């Protein structure tokens with residue numbers, strides 16, 4: 001798997017929602033391939049909007065996005081992205097296993113491969129006991145597990161996790177990071193948003209701080225701490241984006 | 244990375260929609276078949292004896308194609324509108340929007356559940372009604388074409404309404420206020436020739452009248468208006484509604500914030 005190049009390139013991205021809210025203002029961002037990247041910022045800063053733009057979930061009002069050099073609208077780009085959204089969005093008619101297998105199908109996996117991957121993901125996220133249960137009967141944390149399993153099922157090269165650890169127990173948190181770190185070591189690019197700054201500090205090689213739809217600082221956590229003369233990422237956050 | 248199977252996305256999406264229909268089969272298929280058969284039994288067989296036939300055709304036979312058409316239209320419409328509305332409100336549709344699929348594949352895949360449901364219902368209604376009433380199938384190819392156009396038209400209409408609906412009531416509203424009344428006055432239960440002027444002329448402005456006529460032509464081999472006109476109007480409306488649904492998928496309007 002190639003590690004050079006750019007996983008995600010965003011130029012002058014602008015999003016104005018139909019009600020007039022300007023969520024992103026001419027935003028530029030490059031995420032090098034293979035990076036564990038953190039996108040940090042207060043509520044309403046535009047993190048989810050940025051992610052939605054990359055995942056074809058909103059109509060952007062300006063700018064360009066490319067994923068590993070492919071235009072974001074292309075099928076190649078779509079295939080390379082796996083997203084776990086902030087709010088679980090599960091298919092209520094399908095069981096855990098079916099949700100995974102059908103997702104694999106939507107992403108072009110053959111049936112046998114999709115079944116194989118579904119079993120692997122059920123294993124990784126410890127969903128075995130619930131494999132034949134439908135989404136509405138899962139607990140909050142189990143839904144989160146399924147959401148993550150689904151995001152990773154088609155082996156995306158760019159994994160996007162929007163607050164994956166909100167409301168999640170310590171066990172899942174540990175398992176998740178162990179697994180995500182392994183994917184990262186194998187070359188997968190990770191884009192993470194989180195409000196747990198210590199989590200970001202230990203995991204991310206590179207972070208961008210976003211406020212009011214604009215990137216206000218962007219560097220390795222160590223470099224940011226040095227630049228602002230503080231000893232934690234939280235202090236950098238307070239200096240830059242906290243209201 | 245695994246080599247993508249080009250048809251897999253579309254097949255999976257269509258498969259998911261059909262699975263939903265099959266899993267809920269008592270509501271999605273059994274109920275509409277039972278109610279159509281009840282109509283035939285009550286109106287056709289019990290009251291039919293007191294109602295003189297339409298032209299040469301006995302009344303119970305006359306109403307069969309219209310009832311089958313009505314059941315199919317309702318099924319294709321309400322299946323697609325409720326499935327897409329649900330997918331939007333649970334935001335599960337994001338899993339489809341973010342997948343490597345072209346807009347037309349999303350549109351077609353999401354619509355095939357309604358087509359499947361409508362065709363099963365149509366076949367079941369005819370399979371029960373034919374031995375019950377001795378209705379013929381005079382022109383099977385015309386019938387198949389009429390059924391196809393009807394399913395495409397009402398399936399696409401369901402898709403459009405499912406995309407615009409803001410509450411679940413909207414989709415029932417369109418059904419109760421537009422589709423049902425137009426079907427009832429569209430000549431399911433009578434030939435519009437029996438209507439006094441100006442009602443006969445007004446009936447010609449009802450699009451559903453042409454659709455019912457197309458299906459009736461397939462079953463009975465007769466039609467209130469020219470067969471070409473019936474099929475032409477039905478196809479034109481189907482095309483327009485499909486274009487509308489495709490526009491919504493291609494631009495993402497209402498599907499994406």
Ligand SMILES: Nc1ncnc2c1ncn2[C@@H]1O[C@H](COP(=O)(O)OP(=O)(O)OP(=O)(O)O)[C@@H](O)[C@H]1O
Nearest residue numbers: 017019021023042043044045046047048049050500
């Ligand atoms: N569908 C929408 N319609 C109108 N405005 C929206 C919509 N979605 C988000 N917004 C607005 O866009 C801005 C950015 O929201 P976004 O969800 O991207 O923030 P965020 O950084 O993800 O916040 P959080 O940390 O709370 O998840 C906010 O002002 C929000 O109110």
Ligand SMILES: [Mg+2]
Nearest residue numbers: 047048049086
């Ligand atoms: Mg958010």
